[in-house]
Amino acid sequence: MTELPSLPGLRQAIDAVDDQVLALLNRRAALAGEVGRLKAAAAPEALFHAPAREREVLARLEAASPGPFPAPAVRTVFQEIMSACLSLEKPLRVAFLGPEGTFTHLAARHQFGGSSQSLPQGTIQAVFQAVERQRADYGVVPVENATEGAVDSTLDAFLDSPLAICAEILLAVDQALLLRPGLDLAGVRRVYSHPQALGQCRRWLETHLSGADRIEAPSTSEAARLAREDAEGAAVASELAADLFGLRVAETKIQDLAANATRFLVLGPKSAEPTGRDRTTLLAMAQDGPGALLRLLEPLARRGLNLSRIQSRPTRRKLWEYAFFLDVEGHAEEPSMAEALVELRGACASLKVLGSYPRAMEVAR
Numbered sequence: 001m002t003e004l005p006s007l008p009g010l011r012q013a014i015d016a017v018d019d020q021v022l023a024l025l026n027r028r029a030a031l032a033g034e035v036g037r038l039k040a041a042a043a044p045e046a047l048f049h050a051p052a053r054e055r056e057v058l059a060r061l062e063a064a065s066p067g068p069f070p071a072p073a074v075r076t077v078f079q080e081i082m083s084a085c086l087s088l089e090k091p092l093r094v095a096f097l098g099p100e101g102t103f104t105h106l107a108a109r110h111q112f113g114g115s116s117q118s119l120p121q122g123t124i125q126a127v128f129q130a131v132e133r134q135r136a137d138y139g140v141v142p143v144e145n146a147t148e149g150a151v152d153s154t155l156d157a158f159l160d161s162p163l164a165i166c167a168e169i170l171l172a173v174d175q176a177l178l179l180r181p182g183l184d185l186a187g188v189r190r191v192y193s194h195p196q197a198l199g200q201c202r203r204w205l206e207t208h209l210s211g212a213d214r215i216e217a218p219s220t221s222e223a224a225r226l227a228r229e230d231a232e233g234a235a236v237a238s239e240l241a242a243d244l245f246g247l248r249v250a251e252t253k254i255q256d257l258a259a260n261a262t263r264f265l266v267l268g269p270k271s272a273e274p275t276g277r278d279r280t281t282l283l284a285m286a287q288d289g290p291g292a293l294l295r296l297l298e299p300l301a302r303r304g305l306n307l308s309r310i311q312s313r314p315t316r317r318k319l320w321e322y323a324f325f326l327d328v329e330g331h332a333e334e335p336s337m338a339e340a341l342v343e344l345r346g347a348c349a350s351l352k353v354l355g356s357y358p359r360a361m362e363v364a365r
């Protein structure tokens with residue numbers, strides 16, 4: 001008969017594995033430190049952070065892990081390890097649309113890990129400015145939501161900004177109903193949230209809180225803060241906001257569209273290196289006249305370049321003049337895209353490559 005392992009014996013074995021993990025983490029940090037010194041010697045102004053390389057590391061490890069360690073946790077753990085290795089030199093300063101606890105904060109944490117320095121900003125414009133004035137290394141802003149569509153203030157900010165897009169993040173947006181400890185659903189008279197979040201949960205609120213007033217707040221996190229101060233208040237916000245503002249999660253996933261998700265962009269000084277699965281965002285001012293839009297699309301279509309999105313915004317410089325935002329699959333350094341860009345430059349009044357960056361392959365949670 002085989003003997004069952006004892007609890008103390010198993011714990012001893014776990015301690016021994018932890019010692020090995022710790023030794024390996026320190027060896028890894030030392031190697032990353034050497035890479036940092038090498039990069040600094042080659043180009044003192046350049047950032048240590050290399051988003052394309054990080055993407056490669058995560059993809060390789062996720063695919064290689066045999067289990068039983070859960071596959072999504074492989075990503076989370078290694079993102080934190082890289083974040084910590086980067087912070088050895090200097091924590092990355094990451095500006096995002098705040099305050100803390102917003103979904104943009106969650107997207108920033110997903111991308112940069114917990115060892116980065118959070119710089120919450122009040123507006124999307126302020127996120128751009130923080131990166132432009134080098135108070136932050138990177139900025140994170142929302143660009144489109146599956147329920148509510150484009151975030152116009154992000155598109156507008158690109159019209160006058162020299163910044164590049166260096167990554168995108170697709171994040172599942174699960175709204176939660178948050179209550180003060182001790183309060184139950186029947187006692188709620190006011191529900192605070194950002195208008196977008198209230199809109200995303202319209203059906204649930206009608207069914208469960210039809211008698212409560214909806215009160216609009218500048219962000220979901222600000223709503224959580226307001227609910228904390230109101231004896232009969234609740235908030236629609238992230239579960240992270242519950243932790244930050246001392247509220248209890250009364251119900252999770254209350255949004256009408258179960259697969260609600262938002263796409264975020266990471267702003268930085270330059271585009272990412274090619275990875276083979278990239279996206280390029282272009283900003284084109286079309287020439288006025290018949291067929292202008294066709295001339296913009298034709299050089300892409302002829303080369304089989306997939307246009308995944310097109311959005312127009314008024315330029316605010318001239319009446320009825322429009323800027324077109326184009327998302328095209330591929331990297332600007334790839335030959336077919338480079339050729340298309342040369343042709344496009346001739347076909348429109350102006351063309352700006354806002355950035356090439358690795359495509360988000362899945363919705364993060």
Ligand SMILES: C=C(O[C@@H]1C=C(C(=O)O)C=C[C@H]1O)C(=O)O
Pocket residue numbers: 031032035036048049050051053054057081082083085086
């Ligand atoms: C070590 C490097 O620099 C940074 C740290 C990384 C890591 O810890 O694996 C990966 C990419 C960079 O953000 C590198 O470029 O290889």
